[in-house]
Amino acid sequence: MIDKNSPIPIYFQLEEHLRAQIENGSLEVDEAIPSERELAETFQISRMTVRQAINNLVTEGLLYRQKGKGTFVNKKKVEQKLQGLTSFTEDMLERGMKPSSKLISFEIIPADKQVAQALNLNENTPIYEIKRVRLADQLPMALETTFLPANLVKGLTEDIINQSLYQYIEHHLGLIINEASQEIEASTPKETEMKLLEIESSAPVLFIKRVSYLQDGTPFELVKSSYRADRYKFVHTMKRSF
Amino acid sequence: MIDKNSPIPIYFQLEEHLRAQIENGSLEVDEAIPSERELAETFQISRMTVRQAINNLVTEGLLYRQKGKGTFVNKKKVEQKLQGLTSFTEDMLERGMKPSSKLISFEIIPADKQVAQALNLNENTPIYEIKRVRLADQLPMALETTFLPANLVKGLTEDIINQSLYQYIEHHLGLIINEASQEIEASTPKETEMKLLEIESSAPVLFIKRVSYLQDGTPFELVKSSYRADRYKFVHTMKRSF
DNA sequence: CAGTGGTCTAGACCACCAG
DNA sequence: TGGTGGTCTAGACCACTGA
Numbered sequence: 220m221i222d223k224n225s226p227i228p229i230y231f232q233l234e235e236h237l238r239a240q241i242e243n244g245s246l247e248v249d250e251a252i253p254s255e256r257e258l259a260e261t262f263q264i265s266r267m268t269v270r271q272a273i274n275n276l277v278t279e280g281l282l283y284r285q286k287g288k289g290t291f292v293n294k295k296k297v298e299q300k301l302q303g304l305t306s307f308t309e310d311m312l313e314r315g316m317k318p319s320s321k322l323i324s325f326e327i328i329p330a331d332k333q334v335a336q337a338l339n340l341n342e343n344t345p346i347y348e349i350k351r352v353r354l355a356d357q358l359p360m361a362l363e364t365t366f367l368p369a370n371l372v373k374g375l376t377e378d379i380i381n382q383s384l385y386q387y388i389e390h391h392l393g394l395i396i397n398e399a400s401q402e403i404e405a406s407t408p409k410e411t412e413m414k415l416l417e418i419e420s421s422a423p424v425l426f427i428k429r430v431s432y433l434q435d436g437t438p439f440e441l442v443k444s445s446y447r448a449d450r451y452k453f454v455h456t457m458k459r460s461f
Numbered sequence: 462m463i464d465k466n467s468p469i470p471i472y473f474q475l476e477e478h479l480r481a482q483i484e485n486g487s488l489e490v491d492e493a494i495p496s497e498r499e500l501a502e503t504f505q506i507s508r509m510t511v512r513q514a515i516n517n518l519v520t521e522g523l524l525y526r527q528k529g530k531g532t533f534v535n536k537k538k539v540e541q542k543l544q545g546l547t548s549f550t551e552d553m554l555e556r557g558m559k560p561s562s563k564l565i566s567f568e569i570i571p572a573d574k575q576v577a578q579a580l581n582l583n584e585n586t587p588i589y590e591i592k593r594v595r596l597a598d599q600l601p602m603a604l605e606t607t608f609l610p611a612n613l614v615k616g617l618t619e620d621i622i623n624q625s626l627y628q629y630i631e632h633h634l635g636l637i638i639n640e641a642s643q644e645i646e647a648s649t650p651k652e653t654e655m656k657l658l659e660i661e662s663s664a665p666v667l668f669i670k671r672v673s674y675l676q677d678g679t680p681f682e683l684v685k686s687s688y689r690a691d692r693y694k695f696v697h698t699m700k701r702s703f
Numbered sequence: 704c705a706g707t708g709g710t711c712t713a714g715a716c717c718a719c720c721a722g
Numbered sequence: 723t724g725g726t727g728g729t730c731t732a733g734a735c736c737a738c739t740g741a
Binding site for chain 4: 496497498512515526527528529530531532
């Protein structure tokens, strides 16, 4: 179950092990998981290592602790996973749907004023412009236009964007994605949008404009999306920080 | 600076120490804090204890780490205020507009199935139902229906809801508001809604459904709002959490 | 009382990054 | 190469819970 010689950290292996048990129901809600000492003994690892795994699951909200009593499985909020910054692909997978795309155009163009401003670039700086129809379970879900600074997100190909752009940015380019700010509106689609989304006139769309930032604050992505209102609902959680 | 004999955990004392330095500007944005070994040496504590303090600050987003380089102070966002859970009143004030309300109805009714489920109550439990037209700078902005468990949010009057419901809940009832989950959709308004919002047919609205929770997880509020799409844009920021 | 999580120590080896 | 964070160990004492 736990391989001490694996390059994968032990605490992470244990984390996955517990996560699996929670998800497949071997551990029920409000049921105590084995004690830290017990887990350490079972897997022949240090208690501190066990605690690191449990800490992460507590932070994620999957477990909660009670002093003197034990560690227990939390009731899962359905929405819980949906709150992070995710790509369309990740979003659909979390919703249990199969994402796909139809590429409409993919080119390098000079940034117009609006895009330049959003991405904090000079006008006419070369940027990638990628237009796609986004599908979920083969049905049109959204029309999406992505703008990326060509100097920052280098070596982009059709293959890459058909796989996962975020994976490429994080793993191949080694950039750290930090956060995004979004504007969400209701609007009525244009003629061309209606056709691509296969909707009747009069049906509204959810228009989302997102600018995403790296760890150092550099904006690396502007995405404008029009989601079919009958198929898509934006879900998130927010904290009262006062 | 650090008192080992204090009942306050050492890692927490260090946390507060670093937090203060970040907030008063002794440590600047993107500046490296002393290394873990250095902090351990300085305060004569174990490196693991130092890590516990730093871990917490990283989780909170105040610091970020870079392998082989060091631990750095994160920039604080201007947007930060906008992302929090706010009432309509707070929201409008942040946008620089003057909020007001027109009360349509205010009564105690038995919870129907849908409301009961959202608020985790039994059907027919008494709840407040408050319908209001929400105005910003005297113009209709949204139509809002709020549901509150009568047993939890006691002693509600028209005066209170005309002031600030959240203030009342937090300061008079002493309840701690923690978080909310929202669903945001685009839709078309019903006849009655159009009239109250003073909009033409065919104009879409932004429909927001929110359930808010107290610290202990109890849902205390269900709000359904229809915002005029031409006047309202929902803005928020989200983190890439992994 | 025995068992739990909470805190803490004083080491260790690793991979990564800079000069 | 020397310094950084990432991981891990094998102990320890504490306060708290429940029987």
